[in-house]
Amino acid sequence: MSFSVNTNVGAMAALQSLSMTGKAMSTTQSRINTGLNVASTKDDSASFTIAQGLRGDLGGLKAVSSSLNRAKSVTDVAVAGAEQVSDVINEMKKKAYESSDAGIDQASRDAINQDFVALRDRITTIVNSSDFNGTNILKSGGGTVSALQSLQDGDNVTAGWQPDSLTVANQGLDLGGSVITVAAAGAVDTQANAQAMINTLTTTQTNLKTSLSTLGAASRRIDAQSAFSNKLSDVVEGGIGNLVDADLAKESAHLQALQVKQQLGIQALSIANQAPQAIMSLFR
Numbered sequence: 001m002s003f004s005v006n007t008n009v010g011a012m013a014a015l016q017s018l019s020m021t022g023k024a025m026s027t028t029q030s031r032i033n034t035g036l037n038v039a040s041t042k043d044d045s046a047s048f049t050i051a052q053g054l055r056g057d058l059g060g061l062k063a064v065s066s067s068l069n070r071a072k073s074v075t076d077v078a079v080a081g082a083e084q085v086s087d088v089i090n091e092m093k094k095k096a097y098e099s100s101d102a103g104i105d106q107a108s109r110d111a112i113n114q115d116f117v118a119l120r121d122r123i124t125t126i127v128n129s130s131d132f133n134g135t136n137i138l139k140s141g142g143g144t145v146s147a148l149q150s151l152q153d154g155d156n157v158t159a160g161w162q163p164d165s166l167t168v169a170n171q172g173l174d175l176g177g178s179v180i181t182v183a184a185a186g187a188v189d190t191q192a193n194a195q196a197m198i199n200t201l202t203t204t205q206t207n208l209k210t211s212l213s214t215l216g217a218a219s220r221r222i223d224a225q226s227a228f229s230n231k232l233s234d235v236v237e238g239g240i241g242n243l244v245d246a247d248l249a250k251e252s253a254h255l256q257a258l259q260v261k262q263q264l265g266i267q268a269l270s271i272a273n274q275a276p277q278a279i280m281s282l283f284r
Contacts, residue, residue: 010272018265025258028251037246051243054236057151061233064148068166068226071147074132075168075222079215081130081138085123085173085180086208092119092182093201099194113189116197120175120186127173140172145218149225166225168218171211179207 031037041048095116099109127138136142145168152164175184181204188194 008272008275010275011269014265014269014272018262018269021258021262021265025255025262028255028258031246031251032248032255035246035248036244038244047243051240054240054243058233058236058240060151061229061236064150065226065229065233067148068222068229070133071145071166071168072219072222072226074135074137074145075215075219077130077132078137078168078171079212079219081126082171082173082208082212082215084126085138086205086212088119088122088126089180089182089201089204089208092116093198093205095119096188096194096197096201099188100191100198102191109189109191109194113187116188120182120184123173123175123180123182124184137168137170138173140170140174140177142170144168144170147222150229166218166222168215171215173208173211179211180204181207 030039038044038047038051095112098104099112099116104112128136130136130138131142134143135145137145145166147166148164149166150164172178173180175182175186181200182197186197186200188197
């Protein structure tokens with residue numbers, strides 16, 4: 001064994017080991033602080049790139065969920081309004097039957113007609129009130145509901161991405177329309193008018209069944225798509241976590257081991273630095 005004061009191989013080895021331990025500690029502490037095993041492309045380019053792509057998809061899925069929630073609100077308001085209109089039509093038909101009775105006098109028929117007119121005008125109030133954020137699919141000209149339902153290309157024919165949309169058509173429940181066939185001035189003030197109104201209301205009830213069915217089916221479809229979108233978001237988020245998240249329990253144990261290793265490295269360096277001093281004993 002040779003002794004040299006110019007080159008302390010033991011100290012250099014101890015210093016190199018201590019430096020490596022310090023770098024490992026820095027990496028472990030960064031993982032604990034950020035909660036990420038892959039925080040940069042420098043850590044793992046493949047995993048980081050995949051995770052970034054999935055983060056982009058996750059942002060898109062959140063936009064889909066937001067769009068579906070808006071569509072659900074508009075549709076649910078319309079469903080509530082259409083159901084209320086259906087109840088009013090049933091009440092109107094009852095009044096029409098009462099007014100068509102040949103055994104009542106005109107005063108009674110006039111009183112019945114007043115109730116009928118109040119119910120008729122209530123339809124307009126319900127339709128006008130069935131508005132959510134500026135969209136009213138019960139009122140003619142009130143717009144339609146269109147929402148993103150997925151991140152897939154909704155048009156595989158033309159070039160460029162086209163949204164895969166879900167649409168709910170305007171139902172047009174205004175008085176005198178194609179669904180509510182009762183005229184805006186419809187009345188049951190005479191027996192003949194009452195009998196004619198019964199036929200009109202029967203047609204309206206049939207039309208309303210179709211509108212209610214359309215709105216109900218649309219609401220269920222939106223609910224199903226929203227639930228699927230939320231589940232898909234959870235799966236994607238879990239996939240990102242599997243790629244880049246750190247196991248904090250493992251990292252904590254690793255940090256403690258490195259701290260012990262660092263202390264031992266410092267002691268080893270101290271011992272190595274004392275070795276040249278032994279040469280002094282040779283000159284006594």
